[in-house]
Amino acid sequence: MNSRFIVRKVIVQIAFACSVAIQANAAEVNVAVAANFAAPMQQIAAAFTQDTGHAVVLSFAATGSLYAQIVNGAPYQMLLSADRKTPARLEEEGLGLGGTRFTYAVGKLALWSKQPGLVDQEGEVLRTGHFEKIALANPALAPYGAAAVETLTNLELLEQLQPKFVQGESIAQAFQFVATGNAPLGFVALSQIYENGQLTEGSAWIVPASLHAPIKQDAVILANGKDNPAATSFAAFLQSETAIRIICSFGYVCQQQ
């Protein structure tokens, strides 16, 4: 009984070792991705693998978490950050490869409610609406949260609305608060409520770009990915027409092609 169990265990281990060896032959890139970019990233990765045969392994988390992991030796070859600051900092610290930084997406901020008709096209609801809570991402952590605060500051509504803030630790959580109805409305990334060029549900106001600094999201190849052909190739693919079309369809600013 016991020995049979051991034999089985050894066979499993050999099988596992073989599968690892096979994977090692094909080029593979481990990409750490900011949570707000999860949906487009999956489509882009699939298209990339189809095009080049390289495999992409994706890890999604908040940018701050990813940074802490990278500093402490996480095996990522590339980072797609939710901001510009983190890739720049990694490059300064020698953990990002110099000259590999680029903006892969520019985010759009939206005021969203699950309730149809609650949010009007001009965002007047912020002034006139009788709501008890408004969700946003923590402005100290998430660029979309900072953009939301900047927007409210420019509308001169920050002081009035601040007591109603409920903050998610990331834009994903701010979305969750609104999606579950716990907050009647909130600032989310347009990419979270947008697919194939239209709103998936509820009502939204797409905040004009003039009300906040552009939410530029930068990518960088990490020191780990130095001699990895898949990493270089993926960086190029992210700037290709195919990728830009996908990114645009998910509610990011559509860049010139």
Place this chain on the structure above:
Amino acid sequence: MTIDSPALQAILLTIELAGLTTVLLLILATPLAWWLAHTESRWRTVLGAVVALPLVLPPTVLGFYLLVALGPHGPLGQLTQAMGLGLLTFTFSGLLLGSLIYSLPFAVQPLQHAFEAIGTRPMEVAATLRARPLNAFLTVALPMARPGFITAAILTFAHTVGEFGVVLMIGGNIPGKTRVISTQIYGHVEAMEYAQAHWLAGGMVVFSFVVLTGLGLLNRRHRRVLM
């Protein structure tokens, strides 16, 4: 580097949350643990498993279900709204409710073990001396189960202090209301403010160590007393 006021606020709030949770849970868990320790019912196993669920479930699962259940479309949310309490998400009461569920096994299980260790004999003796059941429970069983109560109180308090996933999911990070130490640490780490994170995180390590050592010492003393 000193402890700044947001940190102090988070620490005080955490102590308030853990203290209230401990008091309420000891009250709620005592009859439950007594029943579990003595019943012959076939529901015992089922209820025991339900009580133990928070031990094995990831806190994010609890937090997510609480967020949905307490929300305007969830059963608990509709109940609290009908009662005129509004929604409990993003409130201290909501966190308290979450903590009661999250720390339930840490209160029930030590008490249940203590009651089981006492057995039925002392209560039977008390009954032959014409003590009423409630009277016998208060004067015989409770004092004998004292080590169990101390263990339950310390574990519940410490476990609630360490609560993170549930608070993160239903808290909304409101200073003075729902921002506790663990979420404050998370915020510092995310914002790359490692110095502040170290202060609070280091404090938590020391606190946990002291609590567990104290618990060990207490248990040793009680064992000696009982022998």
